[in-house]
Amino acid sequence: MKEEPPELRTYLTRLKEKGQLVEVTEEVSTKFEVASLEKALDGHKALIVKPKEGRFKIVANVLISRDRFAEAVGRSRASFEGFLLSSMEKASKPRTVDQGAFHHEEHSAGARVLPIVHHYEKDSGPFITASMVVARNMETKSQNLSFHRLLKLDDLHFAVRMVEGRHLHRAYTLAKESGRDLPVAVVVGAHPAVEMAASYQAPYGFDELTLANALLGGRLEVVEVDGGLFVPAHSEIVMVGVIRKEKLARERMVEMLGNYDIEREQPVMELHRVYSRREALYRDILPGGREHRMLMSYPVEVKLNKAVKDVVPSTRRVVLTEGGCNWLHAVIQINKRLEGEPKNALLAAFAAHPSLKMATVVDDDIDPGDPLQVEYALATRFQASRGLMVIRRAKGSSLDPSADQEALLTDKVGMDATMTLRKPKERFEIAVIPNYEETVRRFLRGRT
Numbered sequence: 001m002k003e004e005p006p007e008l009r010t011y012l013t014r015l016k017e018k019g020q021l022v023e024v025t026e027e028v029s030t031k032f033e034v035a036s037l038e039k040a041l042d043g044h045k046a047l048i049v050k051p052k053e054g055r056f057k058i059v060a061n062v063l064i065s066r067d068r069f070a071e072a073v074g075r076s077r078a079s080f081e082g083f084l085l086s087s088m089e090k091a092s093k094p095r096t097v098d099q100g101a102f103h104h105e106e107h108s109a110g111a112r113v114l115p116i117v118h119h120y121e122k123d124s125g126p127f128i129t130a131s132m133v134v135a136r137n138m139e140t141k142s143q144n145l146s147f148h149r150l151l152k153l154d155d156l157h158f159a160v161r162m163v164e165g166r167h168l169h170r171a172y173t174l175a176k177e178s179g180r181d182l183p184v185a186v187v188v189g190a191h192p193a194v195e196m197a198a199s200y201q202a203p204y205g206f207d208e209l210t211l212a213n214a215l216l217g218g219r220l221e222v223v224e225v226d227g228g229l230f231v232p233a234h235s236e237i238v239m240v241g242v243i244r245k246e247k248l249a250r251e252r253m254v255e256m257l258g259n260y261d262i263e264r265e266q267p268v269m270e271l272h273r274v275y276s277r278r279e280a281l282y283r284d285i286l287p288g289g290r291e292h293r294m295l296m297s298y299p300v301e302v303k304l305n306k307a308v309k310d311v312v313p314s315t316r317r318v319v320l321t322e323g324g325c326n327w328l329h330a331v332i333q334i335n336k337r338l339e340g341e342p343k344n345a346l347l348a349a350f351a352a353h354p355s356l357k358m359a360t361v362v363d364d365d366i367d368p369g370d371p372l373q374v375e376y377a378l379a380t381r382f383q384a385s386r387g388l389m390v391i392r393r394a395k396g397s398s399l400d401p402s403a404d405q406e407a408l409l410t411d412k413v414g415m416d417a418t419m420t421l422r423k424p425k426e427r428f429e430i431a432v433i434p435n436y437e438e439t440v441r442r443f444l445r446g447r448t
Helices: 008-017 033-040 066-072 077-089 167-177 192-199 208-215 290-311 341-352 371-381 436-444
Strands: 021-028 046-051 057-060 105-107 132-136 143-147 150-154 157-160 182-188 221-225 229-232 237-251 264-276 281-283 315-320 329-334 358-363 388-395 409-417
Touching: 008 021, 008 046, 008 281, 021 033, 033 046, 033 057, 066 077, 066 192, 066 290, 077 208, 077 290, 132 167, 132 192, 132 229, 143 167, 143 192, 143 208, 150 237, 150 264, 157 237, 167 182, 167 237, 182 229, 192 208, 192 290, 208 229, 290 315, 290 341, 329 341, 341 358, 341 388, 341 409, 358 371, 371 409
Parallel strands: 021 046, 057 281, 329 358, 358 409
Antiparallel strands: 046 057, 105 264, 132 143, 132 182, 150 157, 157 264, 182 237, 221 229, 237 264, 315 329, 388 409
16 A cells, blocks of 8 residues: 655645644635634644635644644644654655656746635734745755745745844855845645744754654655745745845734734845645744744754753753743652752753753652643742842843843743752652542543
């Protein structure tokens, strides 16, 4: 039996079979209405809508949980984090084929065929938010794949949001300094493993498509497009063009924290070609929504777990919390053996994830993903005089509106909410009723 190719639509079929996909057949406007439906299902179910504008159906809310990340690559939640890290070590070049599924049709109308969504009231305009940009670095000669939102300026031009110093920005700067435009390809809609790879903060010069290939067990196929760039062969939509060396435009939209970013002047992409599959699916990500946060944060959370465990081996789990937008706050669960371990864990976390603003260390009887349990630990085990760490004016997130966003400086807080070893452990023991769950099942099944 022939194995199914790794593509977005195959995974959507699996979600539909599990009842985790909602399809809206009525026509929905790309201006605010699509975003409203995405937000209503945020964190719950995937969504397919038929837009009034553009030619293709819109797909959203795909990678909204840690479980979705794992199941998309055939792993259990428990094994996924180790699998992701080992896949970095096993990264391998995908197989090149002559023709891509997206070569079914080339569109002469530029971006007019795309159902680009206007998400929020004060956005600069409609943005492509699930756009994975492929570019080659003149210095390393390697290809880079990363997410960058694209503001539609007209049918042939987009403002490209780049974070200064990151890999695409470095490739753009090198091209600009040599007096050249930067050739790029933009993938909109691919297998979730490709999206995971694009969101992974890999070392400089690393080709993220090799990570996607490892996540897919060596099944990824790529095809060459203009500019000598390689894109997944089973992409839904591929846009080809250049980032102009001297053209800039201003843009502003909602960031992962759910608030508006400051207005920024960004480089402009000039669109040359648009390719699509038959009945292509246009991928959208709700800015500030669960999927946006998970794509940015979960790969970072995986690396953060390893970094803290390398310093404090008794670390059980590190969670970037929902209330901290899965980015600014973390809870670290350890099996404490020495009084100094919580402080070492805090320092390791702040070093590994510079955007981290607050971190709390708890014992292994506290669920780090449960905010009520974490607050309980703070209430009963934390003393500010010995367990509070304040780091002033350290490097922080450019997204935090309370920080110095231009200098990237913020204050950081660490809290040791573990049981002190200077008192008997029994003083902190959480009371347990013997055979509680079994008793409840026997007498209250169906009654609560």
